[in-house]
Structure formats: C-alpha cells, structure tokens
Amino acid sequence: MKALSALAGRYSRVLLYGTWFWALSGLLANRRYEDFLRPEFGLLPAVGLLAVLAFGFIELGRTGKNPRTDLGGALRWAVLIAPLLYLPLTRGVALDGAAFDKRWTGLNGFDRTPSAPLIEWASQAVSSGVPSVTLADLCRNAELYNGRRIAVDGMIKHVPEIAAEFGPNTCLLYRFVISCCVADAVPAAILLVGKLPSNNPDDTWIKAEGVFKLENRDGRDVILLDLEHITHVSRPRNPYLY
Amino acid sequence: MVFLAAPIIGAGSAFVRTFALVFLSIVLEALPFMLIGSCVGGLIEVFVSRERLTACLPRRAWAAAYVAAGLGTVLPVCECAVVPVVRRLTCKGLPLSAAVAYLLGGPIVNPIVGASTLLAYKFDWTIVAARLGAGYTIAVGVGLLMGRFFRNRPALLEEGQAHPHTGRGGHADHGEHPHCACDHDCGAHGRRLSPRLIAALQHASDDFFAVAHYLIIGAAIAALAQTGIERRLVLDLAALPLAPSLAMMLLAILLNLCSEADAFIAASFRGLMPMPAQLAFMLIGPMFDLKLLLMYRSVFARRAILALSALILLAVGAAAALFEFTGGLTP
Numbered sequence: 001m002k003a004l005s006a007l008a009g010r011y012s013r014v015l016l017y018g019t020w021f022w023a024l025s026g027l028l029a030n031r032r033y034e035d036f037l038r039p040e041f042g043l044l045p046a047v048g049l050l051a052v053l054a055f056g057f058i059e060l061g062r063t064g065k066n067p068r069t070d071l072g073g074a075l076r077w078a079v080l081i082a083p084l085l086y087l088p089l090t091r092g093v094a095l096d097g098a099a100f101d102k103r104w105t106g107l108n109g110f111d112r113t114p115s116a117p118l119i120e121w122a123s124q125a126v127s128s129g130v131p132s133v134t135l136a137d138l139c140r141n142a143e144l145y146n147g148r149r150i151a152v153d154g155m156i157k158h159v160p161e162i163a164a165e166f167g168p169n170t171c172l173l174y175r176f177v178i179s180c181c182v183a184d185a186v187p188a189a190i191l192l193v194g195k196l197p198s199n200n201p202d203d204t205w206i207k208a209e210g211v212f213k214l215e216n217r218d219g220r221d222v223i224l225l226d227l228e229h230i231t232h233v234s235r236p237r238n239p240y241l242y
Numbered sequence: 243m244v245f246l247a248a249p250i251i252g253a254g255s256a257f258v259r260t261f262a263l264v265f266l267s268i269v270l271e272a273l274p275f276m277l278i279g280s281c282v283g284g285l286i287e288v289f290v291s292r293e294r295l296t297a298c299l300p301r302r303a304w305a306a307a308y309v310a311a312g313l314g315t316v317l318p319v320c321e322c323a324v325v326p327v328v329r330r331l332t333c334k335g336l337p338l339s340a341a342v343a344y345l346l347g348g349p350i351v352n353p354i355v356g357a358s359t360l361l362a363y364k365f366d367w368t369i370v371a372a373r374l375g376a377g378y379t380i381a382v383g384v385g386l387l388m389g390r391f392f393r394n395r396p397a398l399l400e401e402g403q404a405h406p407h408t409g410r411g412g413h414a415d416h417g418e419h420p421h422c423a424c425d426h427d428c429g430a431h432g433r434r435l436s437p438r439l440i441a442a443l444q445h446a447s448d449d450f451f452a453v454a455h456y457l458i459i460g461a462a463i464a465a466l467a468q469t470g471i472e473r474r475l476v477l478d479l480a481a482l483p484l485a486p487s488l489a490m491m492l493l494a495i496l497l498n499l500c501s502e503a504d505a506f507i508a509a510s511f512r513g514l515m516p517m518p519a520q521l522a523f524m525l526i527g528p529m530f531d532l533k534l535l536l537m538y539r540s541v542f543a544r545r546a547i548l549a550l551s552a553l554i555l556l557a558v559g560a561a562a563a564l565f566e567f568t569g570g571l572t573p
C-alpha cells in the first residue's frame with residue numbers, strides 16, 4: 001500500500017499532464033477544438049499543449065520529497081482529469097434545440113446592429129441563382145436583404161408561442177453564433193412563414209428559399225422569410241456561425 | 243461523485259451532452275490562460291525579488307493600489323490567469339489593497355478587453371471608456387476598502403492552505419513569505435538561468451495544481467446553470483423596478499464568460515436591456531462569477547472572500563445605478 005501511495009505520489013501529476021497532452025493533441029490534430037472554440041482560437045489549445053508538455057517533463061525530472069497522496073489530493077487529481085471523461089460524449093455533437101430553448105430570448109434577442117463586412121452579393125450566388133446568405137448576416141443586416149429572394153441554411157424549431165402569435169404555418173429557422181466559445185453561443189433566428197412538409201421535426205437541417213422581409217408588427221421589427229422552397233441538407237461540418 | 247459518474251450514467255441524455263459541450267468549451271478556453279498565469283506566477287516567484295517588487299511600486303499602500311489597478315495595461319491578463327499571478331505577488335509582499343486592485347482591475351483595464359468592447363459596440367468609445375473607467379475605479383475602491391477592513395486581520399490564506407499538497411519540501415522559502423514554501427535546492431537561488439527556469443516551472447506546476455480544480459468545478463457549475471436555466475427567466479426579472487442591472491449581474495455570474503468575450507454577449511442585449519445594465523454585466527463578470535468565487539478560495543480566507551464578494555456586488559450595483567439615474571450611456 002505504501003509502495004502504491006509512493007508511486008501515485010511520484011507519477012500522478014505526470015499522468016495528469018500526459019493525459020491532457022494526449023487529449024489536446026487529438027483536439028488539435030483533428031481540428032476538433034472547433035467543436036468548442038471558434039476556428040481562429042486554435043492557439044489556445046496549442047499553448048495549453050506546450051504548457052502541459054513542459055509541466056509533465058518538469059514533474060518527471062523533479063527531485064526531492066514526493067507530494068503527499070491523501071484523499072484531498074486524490075480528489076483534486078480526479079477533478080482535474082474529469083473534463084476528459086466528458087470529451088467522448090461530445091464527438092459529433094453540437095448545440096441544438098435543447099440549448100435553443102434555454103438561450104433564445106425572442107425574435108429580437110440577437111444583436112441586429114449592422115456589421116461589416118457585408119455579404120458580397122454577387123459572389124454568393126448558388127447554382128439555382130438564389131443568393132445564399134447566413135442567418136447571422138440576415139439578422140445583422142436585415143435592411144440590406146429586405147425584399148430580396150435568398151437562400152439560407154439552418155435548423156427548424158417549432159415554438160408554441162410563435163405559432164400562437166403568428167399562426168400555425170410558422171416556425172423558426174436558427175443557428176448558433178459564437179463569439180469565442182460554445183458557452184457564449186447565441187441563437188440567430190428568423191421566422192419562417194409558409195407550410196412546411198410534415199417530415200420536418202425540430203433540429204432538422206434545411207436550406208430555405210424565399211423572400212426575406214423586415215416587417216413591423218405591433219410596433220416591433222420582425223424578420224421573416226416567406227417560404228417558397230425547402231431542401232433537406234446535411235449538417236455542415238462546422239454548424240456554428242461567427 | 244455525480245460529476246465524475248455523469249459521463250457514464252447520462253451518456254445518452256441530451257442534457258448531459260449539452261452540459262459536456264458547454265463545460266468543455268469553458269475549460270478549453272480558460273485553462274490555457276490559467277496555465278499561462280501559472281507560468282507568469284512561477285517566473286515572478288523566481289525572478290522578481292521582494293525588494294525589486296517593492297521598488298517598482300509606490301511605498302504607500304493606497305498609491306500602490308492606484309498603480310496596481312492599471313497594471314493590466316502592461317500585463318494584460320484575463321480573470322482566470324490573474325488568480326495564480328496574484329497568489330505569487332501576495333507571496334512577494336504586495337499589499338492586500340494593491341493585490342485586490344490588480345485582481346479586479348487587471349481583467350478589465352487592459353488593451354485586449356478594450357479592443358473587444360470597442361469591436362462589440364461598433365467603435366462606441368463612450369462604452370469602452372465607461373467600462374474601463376468604472377472597472378478601474380471599482381478595483382481601486384474595493385482594494386482600498388479591503389486593505390482597510392483587513393488591516394489587522396488576516397485576509398490571505400495561512401501557510402499550508404495556500405499551497406496544500408505541494409509538499410515538495412520544507413517551509414523555508416526564498417526569504418519572501420511563509421506561504422511560498424519551496425526547497426532550498428529548488429534551483430531558484432543560484433545565478434544560472436536554466437535551473438531558475440526549471441524552478442519557475444516547478445512553482446508554476448504547483449500553482450496550477452493548487453488552483454485549476456477550482457476553475458474546473460466553477461466551469462461545471464456554470465455549465466450546469468447554462469444548460470438548466472432559461473435566459474428569458476432572467477430577462478423577465480428585469481421587468482421589476484431597478485432590476486435590469488441586477489438581472490444582468492445575475493446572468494454574468496451564472497454564465498462565467500471570459501472578460502475578453504463578454505462584451506459580445508452584453509452587446510447582444512442591446513434593445514432588450516438598458517445600457518447601464520449591459521455595463522453592469524461587463525463589470526461584474528471579470529470580477530465575480532461562479533468559477534472566480536471558487537478560485538478566490540486559493541488566495542483568500544473565507545471571511546475575506548465574503549467581504550470581497552459583498553463589496554464587488556455593491557460597487558457594481560452602485561455604478562450601474564449611477565449611470566441609470568444620471569442618464570449616462572443613453573444611446
């Protein structure tokens with residue numbers, strides 16, 4: 001028992017840093033960090049990787065008395081390793097309707113201040129000739145797109161209060177917009193007006209085509225798409241907008 | 243135990259998957275900053291003597307607090323990185339008032355936060371000035387009050403509590419402070435660079451091991467709050483008089499966002515919340531949230547944390563009320 005305790009004392013931190021090194025390497029190699037952070041933030045796990053590598057070597061070469069291995073120390077170690085236990089659960093997972101329910105604050109909940117750069121209108125043309133725009137751009141630059149025929153990707157969400165306010169043939173089309181990481185993701189949503197086929201449950205990815213409108217209803221702006229056509233699409237590799 | 247078992251028990255649950263996404267995103271964003279902060283703390287421990295630190299700061303504690311609150315402009319750190327740095331600075335004899343001023347001011351009064359706020363608010367300089375100015379003022383004020391309240395009472399953790407489980411050597415230190423225990427053969431005392439760098443990294447590793455679990459537990463609590471609480475409920479609270487600022491402060495405490503990103507979230511509440519409430523959100527987050535509350539336990543004694551928390555809440559609430567009643571920041 002004493003030998004085990006001494007071994008744990010000697011190598012527990014090396015094991016901790018080694019495990020984190022392995023996890024961060026995997027996140028960086030497969031660009032899986034983009035499941036959690038915006039793509040430009042790859043530097044963060046890279047810095048973490050270098051630091052845990054250095055700490056691991058330092059701990060491996062450390063001389064002197066080994067640390068105590070009491071219950072508190074073991075719990076602390078377990079807490080530090082815990083995030084890695086959650087890593088497998090997130091493979092292929094992105095924020096969806098469950099997160100939408102908690103984060104959506106209404107149709108005007110997304111910051112609608114226009115932001116540069118605006119979409120290059122001509123370069124966004126798709127094969128059908130309908131310009132494709134993102135939900136974030138639609139929300140931010142609603143005036144620019146008002147009255148235009150556009151195509152936009154997103155997930156469907158049926159919200160009872162939306163149906164109650166705008167009628168049964170309405171639902172939301174949404175995607176999450178990230179500033180830095182998934183924790184700060186905010187849904188960008190527009191109202192879809194028009195009858196959807198019945199095989200479109202919540203969180204189905206679609207490309208919706210129609211005429212985009214910025215309307216004033218009861219004194220507040222409502223951004224909506226008059227649906228003309230929808231196509232089922234697969235979830236993009238990176239489902240988030242920035 | 244539930245926290246450790248949840249990935250196995252609740253693997254199929256949408257709640258656990260969303261929790262895992264949010265939890266890991268907070269950890270992956272914050273942990274590198276904490277590692278950097280630990281390294282900076284280790285370098286301070288080995289390369290900055292008490293005499294040098296004292297020489298760099300004004301002799302009077304109040305004047306040191308004024309300087310320390312603005313140190314973020316030259317040593318920009320976010321709230322996760324600042325905690326291990328402050329631990330080491332207090333070991334070097336930094337007065338409590340200055341330590342608190344840097345702890346609170348560093349993550350707000352710095353160029354990165356200024357730039358992100360500027361970007362989030364579409365180059366509205368008044369918002370940036372209000373955030374940095376109020377952040378600096380609160381940091382100095384709370385720092386000075388903490389220094390006064392705890393003039394004759396210990397506010398920092400006692401020896402053995404601040405560095406539990408480092409256990410690598412005796413209590414003899416570099417002649418700086420009893421909290422900073424390390425071996426005399428740790429290599430920090432010679433003149434050669436490489437042993438000193440190794441010693442700095444050893445201190446950094448010790449610091450990381452002593453603080454990081456607070457960050458992870460805080461991130462888990464924050465992720466739980468984000469996964470379980472509807473933001474609309476918090477916004478509904480804002481319908482009460484004087485409540486928008488309090489609601490936004492509550493939201494910031496629950497969300498645990500990085501100070502370099504929170505301006506974008508605050509800006510998303512334009513049109514929903516008055517500007518003073520958005521400012522309250524941006525002021526309270528870098529000073530006091532769930533993970534910081536836990537991380538402060540690695541530096542301060544319990545009653546000091548209570549006093550610090552109360553002062554921060556009061557100061558930010560007062561600043562928001564001031565802006566609200568004077569009509570400042572009206573768009």
